[in-house]
Each structure stands twice: as structure tokens, then as C-alpha cells.
Amino acid sequence: MPKHLKTALYWFIALQFALGAVTKYWPGDTIFGPAYSVKFADWGYPSWMRFVVGALEGVAAVLLVIPGRRTRFLGATVLMFVLTGAVTTHIVNHDPAVESWAAPTHLVIMGVIALVNWPAHWRAPAPQVAGPARREAGDRTG
Numbered sequence: 001m002p003k004h005l006k007t008a009l010y011w012f013i014a015l016q017f018a019l020g021a022v023t024k025y026w027p028g029d030t031i032f033g034p035a036y037s038v039k040f041a042d043w044g045y046p047s048w049m050r051f052v053v054g055a056l057e058g059v060a061a062v063l064l065v066i067p068g069r070r071t072r073f074l075g076a077t078v079l080m081f082v083l084t085g086a087v088t089t090h091i092v093n094h095d096p097a098v099e100s101w102a103a104p105t106h107l108v109i110m111g112v113i114a115l116v117n118w119p120a121h122w123r124a125p126a127p128q129v130a131g132p133a134r135r136e137a138g139d140r141t142g
Helices: 003-025 036-042 049-065 069-092 102-116 132-141
Strands: none
Touching: 003 049, 003 069, 003 102, 036 049, 049 069, 069 102
């Protein structure tokens, strides 16, 4: 995939989460429906929790557009935690699919982004440690 296309994709996704972060702080109704203070209360969370979620979404959106595997991996990982909570909330509250399709879709996308940006030094195979059976075999021959 060409680099400029990949960059545009990261910006597009980051803008979605930045918009989501702004709507968490918005005091009234949003383009997505009722105010998030009301939504969070309906879901059984304190209304201030929207500020925590909004801050995590905003920081993660910034991390996604900073070039570099580590920052993008960190942004995607943070969003995976947030989105896991969102998916769980929609399931527990029996929200209609029309209202809850975005969270699982974005969770899968963040999983792909996290895997693509997995830090290179974590890709190397772990060094082999001699286990008890191997040491015993070495003791007999040596």
C-alpha cells in the first residue's frame, strides 16, 4: 500500500475518534443522538466517565497520526481497551444493532492496526531456555 494512502487512512480513522472525543465533552445532544452524559447514565456509568473515555479517544487519535510503529501501536491498543468496553456495554444493555455496529467494527480495525504496527523488537523469537529434560540429557553426555 502506498505510504500516502496509509497516512490518509490513519488520519481518517483518527478524525473519527477525535470527533467521538469531542462529542463526549459536548454538553447537549450530538449528531449521534442524546448527550453522552445521558447515554452514560442510561448505560449505568457515572456521567463523568464520558470525560475519561473522551480523553482516551482524543489522545489515541493523536497517537494514530504520529508516524512511527510504537505510537500507532500504543494508540490502537488504547482504543482496543476503550472499544472492548463499548462493545461489552452495548451487549449488556441489549442496544439495537443499528446503534452498536460501529464499536465492534472499529475494534477489529484497531486490532489490525495494532498487529501491523507491532513493535519490531517484539517480533523476534524468544531465546530458547534449556528446560530440565534438556539439562539432564546434557549432563549424561558431558
